[in-house]
Amino acid sequence: MNHPKMQYTYVGIDSHKDTHTAVFIDCFFEKLGEITFSTMPSEYAAFLDDALKLRDNGTTLLFGREDVSMYGRTLAVFFRENNLQAKHVNAFLVARERKNRIVTEKTDAVDAECVARVLLSKLDELPDAEPDDKYWILKTLVAQRNLIVKHNTSLKNHLHNLLTQHYPNYCQLFPAIDSKAALAFFKRYPSPSTLNNTTLDELAGFLQEAASYRVGSGKHGRIKAREILDTLQDTTAPYQEVRNNAVCSAVHQIESNMEEITKLEKSMAWFMEEFKCPLTSMTGIDIVSAAQILSCIGDIKNFPSSAKLARYAGIAPVTHASGKKDIQFANKRGNRELNSILYLLSVRLITAPSNRMLNAFFYEYYHRKLSEGKTKRQALKCIQRRLVNIIWTMLTNNEEYVNPPMVSVQNAVDLVCA
Numbered sequence: 356m357n358h359p360k361m362q363y364t365y366v367g368i369d370s371h372k373d374t375h376t377a378v379f380i381d382c383f384f385e386k387l388g389e390i391t392f393s394t395m396p397s398e399y400a401a402f403l404d405d406a407l408k409l410r411d412n413g414t415t416l417l418f419g420r421e422d423v424s425m426y427g428r429t430l431a432v433f434f435r436e437n438n439l440q441a442k443h444v445n446a447f448l449v450a451r452e453r454k455n456r457i458v459t460e461k462t463d464a465v466d467a468e469c470v471a472r473v474l475l476s477k478l479d480e481l482p483d484a485e486p487d488d489k490y491w492i493l494k495t496l497v498a499q500r501n502l503i504v505k506h507n508t509s510l511k512n513h514l515h516n517l518l519t520q521h522y523p524n525y526c527q528l529f530p531a532i533d534s535k536a537a538l539a540f541f542k543r544y545p546s547p548s549t550l551n552n553t554t555l556d557e558l559a560g561f562l563q564e565a566a567s568y569r570v571g572s573g574k575h576g577r578i579k580a581r582e583i584l585d586t587l588q589d590t591t592a593p594y595q596e597v598r599n600n601a602v603c604s605a606v607h608q609i610e611s612n613m614e615e616i617t618k619l620e621k622s623m624a625w626f627m628e629e630f631k632c633p634l635t636s637m638t639g640i641d642i643v644s645a646a647q648i649l650s651c652i653g654d655i656k657n658f659p660s661s662a663k664l665a666r667y668a669g670i671a672p673v674t675h676a677s678g679k680k681d682i683q684f685a686n687k688r689g690n691r692e693l694n695s696i697l698y699l700l701s702v703r704l705i706t707a708p709s710n711r712m713l714n715a716f717f718y719e720y721y722h723r724k725l726s727e728g729k730t731k732r733q734a735l736k737c738i739q740r741r742l743v744n745i746i747w748t749m750l751t752n753n754e755e756y757v758n759p760p761m762v763s764v765q766n767a768v769d770l771v772c773a
Contacts, residue, residue, distance in 0.1 A: 358382070360478060363417040364410035367444070367471025369463045370394075370420065370427035376463035377402070377418075379409045380471045387411070389464050394426060399433045419444045419474030420484055431486040443484040448473045487654060489629055494650040496626065500619045500643070507533075507612040514541070514605040517598065521546040521590050528583055533613065538606050539565035545602035546595060547587045555580050634746065636755035639703045639713050644696065648746065651693035661747035669694045670739050694739075701738040716759045717741075 361382045369376045373394060379387040388409045392402040410416055418434060418441040420427050434441045452469040453461070474481065511532055518525045518532075518541065529537035543561065544550050550558070558580040566576075592598065624642045627649075634645040651668075658664040665671040669689020704717040712718050717738055724734035749756060 360475065362414055363478075364414045365471045365475045366406065366416055366418045367467040367469065367474055368418060368420045368427070368430070369467040369470060370422040370425075370430065371463065372426055374463075375402075375427070375430060376467045377406065378464055378467040378471050379406070380468065380475065381411050381414075382475065384472060384475065386468065389467065391463070394429070396429050396433065399430065403437070403439075415440065417442070417474065417478075418484075419470045419481070421446050421449055421470060428486055428491070431484055434484070435486065441484040442474055442478070442481040444470050444473050444477075444481060448477065482657065490650065490653045493623075493626060493630075493646060496619060496623050497647050497650040500616060500623070503612050503616055503619070507609060507616070510605055510609050510612070514602065514609065517602050517605065520592070521598070521602065523588065523590075524586055528579070528586070533609060534566075536562055536566040538610055542603055542606040542610075545599040545606075546591070547589060548591050548595065549599065550584070550587060553584075555584060558583065631753070633749045633753055633755045636749075636758075637745070638758045638761075639700060644700065647696050648693065649750075651690055651696065652746075652750070655747065655750040658747065661744045664747050665740055665743045667693070668697060668739075668743060670697065670736065670743060697739045697742055698735065701735050701742060704738065704742075712761060714759060715761075 363382065364387065365380050365382070367378050367380075371394075374391050375394060376389065376391045378389045381387060390402060390405050390409070392398050392405075406416055416439065418439060420431070420441060421444055422428075431441065433439075449466065449469045452473050453465065456469070515532060522528065525532075525541075529540065531537060540562065544553075555577065559576040562579055563576040620643060623646050627642055627646055630649060632645055632649055634640050634648060635642060640648070652658070652664065655664075658667065662671065666686070667689055669686045669691065671686060673686045701717075704714045705721045706713060720741065721734050721738055724737050725731065729737070745756065748754060
């Protein structure tokens with residue numbers, strides 16, 4: 356009886372922007388050939404015809420690929436539509452295979468052959484390479500929002516550097532540099548010289564309108580306008596007009612980015628309805644956080660247990676044992692984006708906005724771990740691990756989280772002391 360692995364010809368594919376490189380091997384790790392073809396979907400049918408000529412007689416083509424979401428996504432869709440078997444090969448396994456081989460060069464063909472060799476040796480362990488359109492779209496929305504938020508942060512830092520030269524005390528006037536009133540003011544008055552001949556009533560009316568009748572409305576608007584006019588200093592410098600234009604340009608880009616972020620968040624909220632995700636039932640997880648978590652995890656069915664999800668997130672400790680020595684230390688690998696999201700969520704759950712505990716359970720759990728001798732970092736890691744259990748259960752069973760009653764900080768402290 357033939358071994359099950361003998362029924363396949365193994366095809367490793369290395370994907371890039373312009374071309375894909377495929378290397379074919381048999382079940383004895385013997386190279387049968389290689390094909391380089393264009394990333395244009397119109398070329399895929401011709402590639403499949405050539406691939407069928409290279410397979411062993413009587414065997415089935417089995418494809419292995421590292422990339423199923425970027426350059427290789429259209430190819431993954433082609434495989435699915437043509438009922439071709441494909442596996443997802445972890446990039447770490449490919450890199451380890453390349454290091455283990457006596458090969459000094461790194462080419463597309465070498466990488467593709469390493470993918471094929473991992474595909475053969477780890478066949479029973481590798482997941483199917485099934486592109487899921489829903490999770491791919493969600494990940495695209497999250498990545499686009501993250502990119503704009505990162506760009507906006509850089510712009511705000513740049514604007515801060517410009518404003519410290521024009522309004523040294525601007526932080527006292529507008530604590531939030533990206534507030535509606537602040538952006539409108541700096542766009543209209545990028546430097547003190549532009550406020551010349553501006554009366555108190557004019558400035559108060561402008562602030563009232565800019566803040567949409569909230570921050571600068573009524574009497575508070577006049578107080579803010581008086582504070583601005585009374586603290587003005589002449590900061591006029593050479594090429595002041597160029598400096599003013601730089602401020603206006605930065606403000607305009609920040610406003611544009613904020614509008615785009617709002618649109619993306621609306622699209623995200625609408626699209627999240629497709630998942631019927633229960634994560635937002637937990638206080639502290641909004642639509643954006645839920646979308647970020649779900650885009651990192653993907654289909655929860657890929658994780659049979661919460662322990663596997665914890666390892667994927669880089670939260671479960673790594674064990675190094677040799678003889679009588681058994682050492683555990685923090686895992687630096689895993690999905691660092693998911694790890695960062697869970698860390699920030701852990702910090703959020705033990706804080707007290709407006710003197711009210713967001714989650715008394717996690718607050719008590721955090722301080723219990725501190726009383727056991729753990730450091731703050733270790734206690735937060737324990738909260739992350741508990742969060743993984745809760746998130747895995749919520750997604751697996753489609754159950755909503757039951758939030759503990761909100762209590763004051765003093766009541767939470769009394770609970771810990773008890």
